[in-house]
Amino acid sequence: MATVPDADSNLRAKISPTPEDSDPTRPLTIFNLSFNQDNACFAVGTDFGFRVYACDPFRLSLRRDFTTGGGVGFLRMLGSSQIFAVVGGGPDPILPANKVMIWDDRKSQSVYDMSFRSEVRGLKLRGDRVVVVLNQKIVVHAFFDKKPLHEILTTENPKGLCEVSQSPGPMVLACPGLHKGEIRIQNYALNRTKFIMAHESSLACFGLTHDGRYFATASSKGTLVRIYSTLNGTLLQEVRRGAERAEIYSLAFSFTGQWLAVSSDKGTVHVFGVKVDSGSVESDRSRGMSEGGVTNPSGISSLIKGVLPKYFSSEWSVAKFHLPEGLQHIVAFGKQKNTIMIVGMDGSFYRCQFDPVNGGEMTQLEYHNFVKPDTTF
Structure with a gap:
């Protein structure tokens, strides 16, 4: 496996190629797909970078291909902005699987990153929160703040199951509970937790x-x-x-x-x-x-x-x-x-x-x- 880069300067060099640097005939392997919050576009994490497509009309709106070590396992967009949450993936990842990077593509630089003790299984974004899903834990962060606001223990969650509301105001979060088949609903407006079997x-x-x-x-x-x-x-x-x-x-x-x-x-x-x-x-x-x-x-x-x-x-x-x-x-x-x-x-x-x-x-x-x-x- 290639050495995983940590320095922002290395990432900047790899994550911002000119279009001429990309090989249009290179075979593409898709690791992850996700719509943004209003379904206006979707993001594609690949074995050597990422792409963003607008849905209506359909068109390629952003493409970042890397020469080496560019596997993107998870990619989440913040609305229609060029702020992304990125996690490495595949045999040659751009980042370790336990690290989340918040990337500002307008500035071609990492805003900040967060490291965890276990592999990231899923990601959710909304305007005020970054939600990181680990195998037995959900970690909620305020956007642009590395300090966790809330941690939720779950049963084993290999699929990274978690959903968050997108309307303005306090968040509603749904995730697995502590037992098989159980769901936990966290209502932050009411400061209430509900478990559903x-x-x-x-x-x-x-x-x-x-x-x-x-x-x-x-x-x-x-x-x-x-x-x-x-x-x-x-x-x-x-x-x-x-x-x-x-x-x-x-x-x-x-x-x-x-x-x-x-x-x-x-x-x-x-x-x-x-x-x-x-x-x-x-x-x-x-x-x-x-x-x-x-x-x-x-x-x-x-x-x-x-x-x-x-x-x-x-x-x-x-x-x-x-x-x-x-x-x-x-x-x-x-x-x-x-x-x-x-x-x-x-x-x-x-x-x-x-x-x-x-x-x-x-x-x-x-x-x-x-x-x-x-x-x-």
């Missing part, structure tokens, strides 16, 4: 609304997705992805919280209608049936639910889109009405539209492959 199996994927009011979770079984209120832990809705086990890759709410998109290794992206609103929490609490210590409204009477298997009582998707099976994709809702964006580890970008009334198969509006040789910068 969401699944019997291990947690596999999280999703959180922009305002932090509702939370979606899937287990390692991958058949059901459950939607909860973060305020009181009420189970608001249960939707079914399918009957067979699957690995859930991505859960994403629309900005209004009206829709939920789900991607899996089965080669499908599903869109579900979310049946919650500002007054739903208390009304659902009063009319729902208790299940495992939480409320479970579904629109089906308690009598029917007691007779029919759970397979029939959970709700199915409104619309779906088919992809190559086995490939990892992440999803996000677009700014155009009833559209979603799908980005794959194979370099694929899809924009699709779904019919909220008639449902069915989504319409593909756009497709690009961003790992093909491209000399455009």
